[in-house]
Amino acid sequence: MDTFRIGVIGAGIMGTDHARILHRDVPHTQIAMVADVDDQRARDLAAEFPDCAATVDPHELIASDRVDAVVIASSDPTHAEYVHACLAARKPALCEKPLAPTVGECEGIVAADREASAAGPRLVSVGFMRRFDVGYTQIRGRITDGSIGVPLMVHSVGRGVRTTVGTSEFSITGSAIHDFDVIPWLLDSPVVEVSWLAPRSSPDVHDRQDPQFILLRTADGVLSTVDIFLNAVYGYDTRCEVVGSRGAVSLTEPVTVVTDAALGRTMQYGQDWRPRFADAYRRQDRAWVQSLCAGTASPLATSEDGLRAALVADTVIESMRSGSGFVPVPSIT
Amino acid sequence: MDTFRIGVIGAGIMGTDHARILHRDVPHTQIAMVADVDDQRARDLAAEFPDCAATVDPHELIASDRVDAVVIASSDPTHAEYVHACLAARKPALCEKPLAPTVGECEGIVAADREASAAGPRLVSVGFMRRFDVGYTQIRGRITDGSIGVPLMVHSVGRGVRTTVGTSEFSITGSAIHDFDVIPWLLDSPVVEVSWLAPRSSPDVHDRQDPQFILLRTADGVLSTVDIFLNAVYGYDTRCEVVGSRGAVSLTEPVTVVTDAALGRTMQYGQDWRPRFADAYRRQDRAWVQSLCAGTASPLATSEDGLRAALVADTVIESMRSGSGFVPVPSIT
Amino acid sequence: MDTFRIGVIGAGIMGTDHARILHRDVPHTQIAMVADVDDQRARDLAAEFPDCAATVDPHELIASDRVDAVVIASSDPTHAEYVHACLAARKPALCEKPLAPTVGECEGIVAADREASAAGPRLVSVGFMRRFDVGYTQIRGRITDGSIGVPLMVHSVGRGVRTTVGTSEFSITGSAIHDFDVIPWLLDSPVVEVSWLAPRSSPDVHDRQDPQFILLRTADGVLSTVDIFLNAVYGYDTRCEVVGSRGAVSLTEPVTVVTDAALGRTMQYGQDWRPRFADAYRRQDRAWVQSLCAGTASPLATSEDGLRAALVADTVIESMRSGSGFVPVPSIT
């Protein structure tokens, strides 16, 4: 197929970013339709692209003859419904993380995806874009090529400037879930037990425990730590260090200039995840379209990966609520 | 126009990179034809793209109905001929730097470009890709927004690992020429005089003076230094600092990971310019195609910019040969 | 008093370093006597200083009229005995960490120190030199001046190249004990509970669990993590980050040059703690002598601080052995 006509469900931040990236940076795509519950928002985004329709009904988009593949970037609770509709319509779907808020929904998607994709490549991909970030990719390369020996520990840090809505659970399902996907992907080993801990909580945050500190044990014995602090004020900051028996490898903040002023040399942080991961989204969306063009398996996270991350998130919440230390994570078949 | 059909002249490193970038990363393009004096090389590169023809005759490519726009990445001495052919055919051309090796040729191109483009956007663009590098762009932003006060000095460093062919002149026309374009672009002020100096030359280099040290004075009074060392062994390293009356801003090496091993923390350099400027080429080529699609003026360097850089290079060589210190650079009209 | 005549017990690495620092870098001191069970070693070290005696009997040194104050840098199990002898002789003692290997011994020292020092400044000081490191001091300053808001988490990392002797317990009492002192000192809040965790252990280490991961909760609610890896191979590396509600502050590796070579920019790590903390030892020993000269209270860690660190170490070992997660740390009166 020459050009993939993409329908984008959700005209919020993520849907808008995907639509623009696909239009501007990914060959062989056409943004053909935008769906959003807010009619105006759908039409505004659609107006950015030639010959792009707008609708308030995602099911109309999924069913449309104008749409070959679907990006699902609506609110988390709606993901499962639209993924199922895409599977029913036999259309490839790139679903933003999380695949779905509950493990049960994720399991349903995996079953349907396996059935619908029986005769060809899987239809469902999940937007865990860190797998396409150059930094994480290089860390994985250093592990694989043996240059740090055997991996023993991972230290991951995820800090944001300010989050106004949410609960303690949302820090886990909405933010730490990236670590629940990328750490086992780096180590090539599934998470088998988790423990949730509460640092002192910021006195400026009233709607949740913030920061949170999570321990993950993968099947290979590696202990990983996840420090999530969504109201860290100082900047959007993602760190990851993998410590091995012979050396260590760490992400660096991808800055391009440094400024000398006011008695300091300063490297700037972004306000949110978008500058930090803009290139990862681009690479991910390009890889998705390339696989569609080639008719090959999507190199993105699969529905099983989405389910695995949801299982970890669920178990972390269980540890948080029970206060009982390490809790085993169910495996999937 | 929906899709621009691009012909690429030269299937060497730069032509191959442009073709792949345009194909993989720039929407609305099709690599329609490849020309190279080496027939096999032309066909090998063409085979990477669907429906792409190959030829040994660049003029056939330029004249072809299949080709809407041309990338000229053949050897430097052939640039002028093909640019003129593109102008005669009224086809937009992105010419790799240098626009042409001699000032006279550049002047001829500028005249022809002005005539051919009288009724619309200029047809000739020059591949000074640093203008699209995020780091240089941010430095320019810091100058423009006044955050470093008034610019006073620029220190530019360009180091490579190893260069096997060339002369002292080639370091100037082939490498330092990037600085002759990007420094006046950063400062928005033309180079008015230059001086060439010889540091101690590396005992391992026998075919040229290496390193070289060049001073540029722009019309605004700023003094810029250019330290070019093409056989620096240790890595491909591009630095630029702009010192202002209130602060300074500098490029940082765009690394994404750092490795701890063998009693050191190490950030890796690339072997050559390609990893360092891959994203700049992508942004440049995308901007070129976007302007073609929109029918607007190309945001790339113009033929006048190419001529200006050639005049600076010529004058630097004159300073080198005469050993007489600062030499004035002719201005263009 | 004009010049303090110092006796040094233990002519190993630490005793030698203290003697040389006091002689070369601290005014108003004279190394008057050296004691070591190895007679030759005692005499070799003594020979470095003018008018310095040697003995195999530390009690002779402590009792000697030639000695005004004592540095105890003998093996850990001997510390308590010599500290008590110094107290009995009413001579100020700077005891290397740990004050003593067992809590019981530390308690005995605290009691004796309180009694002996009833009428004046405390006689016992403990060599937790990190309190005099410029980096830790600046971190403490940033906490105190409110520039990072309220402290919420501390992440401490202590890595060494290779340790040939020891047990899992020794990593705790010999190395992590620095963190058990410096973290509550930074936060001005005692450790109230601890938890010990085993990351995957290095396959190259056979005599202990290495790395180890320790969680500390201080009375202020801050959660601190201590990552101790004594056979990390890649270098001696000490890190500390304090994350607050408004910002964070971190140690940087105190390097002075960086080398570009072999496709990398490399900052060198030390082989062991001595280059990293040379200046901290100098500042500590100078501060100790200054307090002796002034007749004022020693600004070094007190015997109570030594006891507190021992209590934390003890409780961490209890957590390690029981595998039961967080264990409360007894407080002292």
Add this chain to the structure above:
Amino acid sequence: MDTFRIGVIGAGIMGTDHARILHRDVPHTQIAMVADVDDQRARDLAAEFPDCAATVDPHELIASDRVDAVVIASSDPTHAEYVHACLAARKPALCEKPLAPTVGECEGIVAADREASAAGPRLVSVGFMRRFDVGYTQIRGRITDGSIGVPLMVHSVGRGVRTTVGTSEFSITGSAIHDFDVIPWLLDSPVVEVSWLAPRSSPDVHDRQDPQFILLRTADGVLSTVDIFLNAVYGYDTRCEVVGSRGAVSLTEPVTVVTDAALGRTMQYGQDWRPRFADAYRRQDRAWVQSLCAGTASPLATSEDGLRAALVADTVIESMRSGSGFVPVPSIT
């Protein structure tokens, strides 16, 4: 001799710093007398040290039986007179840079020093403290051990926050003179020609050309650049890179902590040279006293070194005034 009794001439910033460093950080010294034209200032500084006298007459200090050695930190034009008096009194003198403002005075001192020191170690030392900075020392080590191949270029940067008094000449004799000493020391090769250049001058500076850019050619053919900007506003910043045929080595700013706040990661600069070079002064003054105690040659810069730096400064000023490019530097015998 057990303790050297030091007289300090000049109770300004530098004299005060030397007196405090010698008192607090250098064994075997006693600050015995302070001289300053301002009586109160002399007495205030003297009051910081036990048994320390004050005078308004430096010659009284130099002649005094209470003084074994002299630190000369008075205003530059007075240096020569006091150095000659010290030589006449056969007392070792550590003279702050510059040795003297004029070449003629320096020549006079060298001649007198040679004569007075005929039978033993030289009496005059010059306070070019960068030779004792750990960073410069390590750079020299990397050159000597061959790890960067053959040195080809040196890039030195010296920036200050604000200087309120002075002329263009003072930037050269008072500040760049450090480079005129340390660069030939690093390279072990004297400066043979120099050239002075004017970058655009800061619009906020009215009393001098600032920044200035100076080129030095040493006898080994290495080309060195010196970028001096005393009103750079942003911070006190000293940089030095030595580029060799196989690699490069650079100073790093000696920071110990980094702060994350306000959307930036910031490393702080000092307000002036004192925090940056505090340790270098300490090491220098300690080395001086150690050589006095040992009766060996001072490892500090000699009067010849002081003369050489003055000759370079003089020639740079000549180049500045004549505007004639490179000017040869006279050699000394």
